[in-house]
Amino acid sequence: MDFEDAVERFAEYLEFVRNLSKNTVESYTRDLKHFGQYLEEYSLDYRQVKRRDIEKFMKELSQGNFSDSRLSPSSVARHLSTLKTFYMFLYVSGTVNKIPTDLVKAPKTRRRIPEYISYEEVQKILEAFPETHLGKRNRAIVALMYYCGLRVSEVCSLTLRDISLESDPLVRVKSGKGDKDRIVPLTPDAVRIISDYLKHRDRFPDANRHIKLFVGIRGEPITRKSVNKMLQNHVKKIFPDKHLHPHIFRHSCATHLLQRGASIKIVQEILGHANISTTSIYLHITDREKREAVRLLSNGEKAGK
Template structure:
């Protein structure tokens, strides 16, 4: 089996069997591609079926000087998943990464914004500019619904169920969920659709897309990152802020105010509760309040 064939099969497996999105597939395969490039540069003639633990160890050692501990751990994890796939398909009997220890890294807690910082960011938007109302609606939607960037830019007009108080979101692996939307954000969206979007010449194929650029097409991920970056600089907030920061803030603020962790998991679209549990480590101050309020021996 050649590396190219194995990688192509792996990509199909991630897409069809795992139902992963394009960005996730690219991320998984990037680690395998690094290994392939290394083997080609070093002129090492081994196949995916014959590569050994020592070969992988030498590869990790050769690239470790350019990677921090977290990146090394991510690389080892990516390779382990690939060889697990080969075992699953009965191409191999053992995983050559099993004896390789990942560097010990602390849990990286997500950055969050306070309510005041969110207000400052949004107030920095120039509402007199052509895209001002759209950008305010984007940030309000990111924060009030806890969306990923990909989920935001793919929102459709037909996903808005305001009478029921929900929006439909297509998350990772094409999985659908319904997220509650508050009245204020609903009003922003309705105003944007009625007074801003209605004046844009929509390109064919984007008639149902909610957020449009000035050319009448779907916004790109890069554009959302650029909007947030520019507003961060303009507001003077000294934090590293990305669109995902609004998602983290959404979950953290709900948890701090006593929301159930399972409910937050459903709204975020996390497959595992352990992913959501990271927010338990962001701010423990509210836990004392929970005990004082709900414990029978308070």
């Protein structure tokens, strides 16, 4: 069994035995694609690799080899986690008799405080979309990422049945990260923006032939890549010096909720975090703002000066 066949069997195991979401399986296989390039570059058999080969692969990832750019320690650690799961699968299935990742240590990672933008900046971005069927679609995508804290992959996976705009407006997020379903209420602003898009959805080619909520310009379901490209092009027109990724709207949602007094437990449920420790990182932002406010007393300054 060659490496491609092993990856295919592994993907089937993740999807049908462990019941992982499509996005999660794609993330695993994407990491293994990088590993496959490494194996090919050094003429290595995946069944014969040793600990030093894995460590060299991690080092090369951090230097920008076998990926689009230099990977952060957390991304390198994710690749190692993928390889650990992959080789455990191969060991249990009898394909290998040793697990080369056993003693490999993940790089130390520093937990970063998430970037976010202000409420006013979010509104500028939303308001700047043109009043075309494409502009209305893009506005609805950003609205769901901000007002509901959805990941871009979750937005791309939504179907028409997942949105309810009646008496109790909500969005059903199915099989989010960690395969956890959740329900997030829709704000009046989100309802207005999504309703406006739905009135024009049939202007996209073949829109009525599938149930995906968001349709591409050729009638195909949108992808994370297309959303990211759309956002980059749009934001450059408003904030030429900013480079905003889709996830920043999710970060901004969580930050603004906590700033305005929402409980961390509620924010955890809205974001779909399995552990509250993941959500607690946003508290560092509000703590920092409190410290900056207290410094005003020492400086004798006035707030808003």
